[in-house]
Amino acid sequence: MLRYGAERAGSTRPALAYYGNHISYGELLAEVHACAAGLRAHGVQRGDFVTIFLPNxxxxxxxxxAVNLIGAVCNMVHPLSTTGETGYAVxxxxxxxxxTCEINEAVCSGMDVEIIRCxxxxxxxxxxKGYLMGWVYRRAVRKCLNGENVRKITEWEDLMKEGRAAVAASGVPEMAGAPKDTAVIMYTGGTTGTAKGVMLSNFAVNAVAIQLVVGIGGEEIHAGDGFLAILxxxxxxxxxxxxxxxxxxxxKVALLPRFDAKECAHTILSEKTAYIAGVPAMYERMYREFEGKDLSFIKLIVAGGDSVGGSLINRYNQLLRQxxxxxxxxxxxxxxxACSVCALTADGYRTVPTGCVGIPLMGxxxxxxxxxxxxVLPDGxxxxxxxxxDAVMTGYYRNQEATDAVLRRHEDGKLWLHTGDIVKITPTGDICFRSRHKRxxxxxGYNVYPMxxxxxxxxxxxVQEVCAIGIPWKHDTRIKLYVTLKxxxxxxxxxxxxxxxxxxxxxxxxxxxxxxIVSALPRTKMEKTDYRALEEMELRKNASR
Structure with missing residues (x-):
């Protein structure tokens, strides 16, 4: 589908924007082909797993x-993971x-791997400006250590040089793999125990792309429009x-490797990113950066990944109107x-129903x-x-027990994904979120929903931010709030x-x-409010009494 996007945009239109550097679709495809050929020259075969331990x-x-082109599998790991977390995924x-990159290469020390240094x-x-940015960045990471005691270390530039030579000699590597083959492994659930590797197929990832293109405007999408990639x-x-x-x-994808409210807002405004997707915490921090600015170029602004409060929705709607x-x-x-998004609030709502997280995407x-x-409960x-x-995972890698717990066959004979989320479905098809089942x-004896x-x-x-958790209270459980104030x-x-x-x-x-009252709420690596950290803190307090 990258080739389809390149054909639609044309080879000269920008595919990536990175701190003002625009990489065209033609250049991106050439880089992908060189990288694929370089990886193959280093021994990567169809079905192998390549760990991508990088920011955006x-x-x-x-x-x-490139990994996908040669039929290998992308093993996606958070670039700030610990040695134990990374070692587990490897x-x-x-x-x-x-x-790897400068900030995490040392984490891989002692592993039987070839490090490709990016x-x-x-x-x-x-x-x-770019040279100055590079000088500042290199000084900032000069104390970061290199990896040691690994099988091999290869510089990205050297890998690409080998790949370009291979393409010149033998041509572009042929597409390997099949629609149902696993494209990527994503990790989930690490905060409650051992992380599970979610297997997402080529078919599933492409299904989401098609669903979203239809769901966010179809014919209104114009080649060259910007899309923010901070997630x-x-x-x-x-x-x-x-x-x-x-x-x-x-x-055009505007890439940012880390979130900074001013830098992110500047990128949106300067690159005219018509499509913006983020998590609530990101929008909270950027709000003031948009005040008084021309936002007429925005065609879509969505939030997910965490509870989206009505206050945030209303404030942004007012900001967008202004x-x-x-x-x-x-x-x-x-x-x-489910390969990320599976429901989206319909465009044109005057008021989003309380707790509404959207209607199912096409299909x-x-x-x-x-x-x-x-x-199955009647009437939702x-x-x-x-x-x-079509976007549902094929299962958890090497964890059939966990797979069977969430992929379950219903009376209709079909395999349904059990999300663990408590919702109510309205007669209009809106999914109204109540709570994570575990939360x-x-x-x-009454069900209480912190969200x-x-x-x-x-x-x-x-109230700036709030998190509600259950705490032991005499012989029962009661609710406690952790709050940051304005x-x-x-x-x-x-x-x-x-x-x-x-x-x-x-x-x-x-x-x-x-x-x-606290100065800040704890965050997960995805910038969600880490309610489990607060629950664990309360448990420790209770144990010490």
Missing amino acids: IPQCVVAVY DLTESKYVL RTPAYFPKTP PMFHAFGLAVTVHTPLSAGL GDCKVKFRPGYGLTE NRVCTVEPGTTN GEGELCLLS MVKVN MIEEVMQTHPD RKMDPAEAERKLIEYAVGRLNRWSIPAAVE
């Missing part, structure tokens, strides 16, 4: 498509090749939605096991079941969301006011028993 830099994009897949400034623009490619949301989909449609933008802020829903079917069963009654889609809290509490408490004028307040006064605010807006079992 051009080498990451090139490597993903050992699980028996990967013999790892693409230098972050390699694709900085060849301008005075990391080691995550399905980043790879499938913000890189593969736009490149399949002939769009910036002369014709579209509205659109929450969506997805999960790694997707949903239902609700009694949690832990395959008993509140229960566990199940999904039937549901029992208070005096619904957060939705309400986020509307308090003094202004300085006495903690005791803030607690009193927030509990008073909850009374009358929440049912009695959802009213918090305690509120703790």
Whole structure:
């Protein structure tokens, strides 16, 4: 589909924008072909696993498509993973090749792998500003260590030089692999135990791209429009939605390897990125950067990956109107096991229904079941969301037990993905999110949903961010809020006011028993609020009493 995108855009249109350096579709395809030929010269065969341990830099994009071209599998690992986490992913897949950058090469020391060293400034623009950026970056990482005691270390430039020579001598490598072959391994669930490797096929990744192109405008998408790629490619949301989909449609992908609110907003404004996808925390931090700016070029702005509060939606809709933008802020829903997004709020809503995360994308079917069963509830009654889609994973790599727990055959004979999320489906087809099933809290025997509490408490004028968790309380469980504030307040006064605010807006079992004011909420590697870290902290507090 990259070739289709190149044909649609033309070889001279920009495919990637990286700190002002524009790489055309023709140049990108040439880089992919050289990388594929270079990898093959180094022994990579169809079915091998190549670990891509990189942030969103051009080498990451090139490597993903090159590995796929020769029928190998991309083993996507967070570039800030520890030695243990990286070693687990390498050992699980028996990967013999790892693409690293300056900040993480040393993590691979002692592994039986060939390191392919990708230098972050390699694709900085060849301008005075680009050279200055490179000098500053190299000084910033000068204390980072190289990998030691590995099978081999190859510089990216040398790999590409070998590949170009091979292409000149023998031509472009032929496409290997089949639609149902695994394209990528993505990791999920590491915060609750051993991470599971989600197997996503070529067919699944392409299915999402097609669904999204139809779902976000179809004929309104013009070759050359910009698409922001700040979400990391080691995550399905980043790879499938913000890189593969736009490149399949002939769009320009604006790559950013790390999130900085000012830099990200500057990229959106300077590159005129008409399509923006991100997580709520990202939008919260960028809000002020867009005030008073012309936003008329934006054609789509969506949020997913975490709970999207009504306050954030309303503030961005107001901001977009003031910036002369014709579209509205659109929450969506997805999960790694479904190749990221599987539902998106329909365009044109005057008011997004409370808790709505969208309607299923084209070709997707949903239902609700009694949690832990395959008993389908009538009329979309509140229960566990199940999904039937071409984009669903083929399973967890080397983990049949975990696969069987979530891919379950229903009475219709079809294999449905059990998401573990509690939702209600309205008569209009809207999926209204209630809670992660594992996050549901029992208070005096009643089901209490922390995310619904957060939705309400986020509307308090003094609340910046809020996270609700269940804590032991006498012989039961009660709700505690962790809150960051927009202004300085006495903690005791803030607690009193927030509990008073909850009374009358929440049912009695959802009213918090305690509120703790903090300077910041913990984050996962995907910038989601890490409620599990708060739960673990409360458990330690309780154990020490």
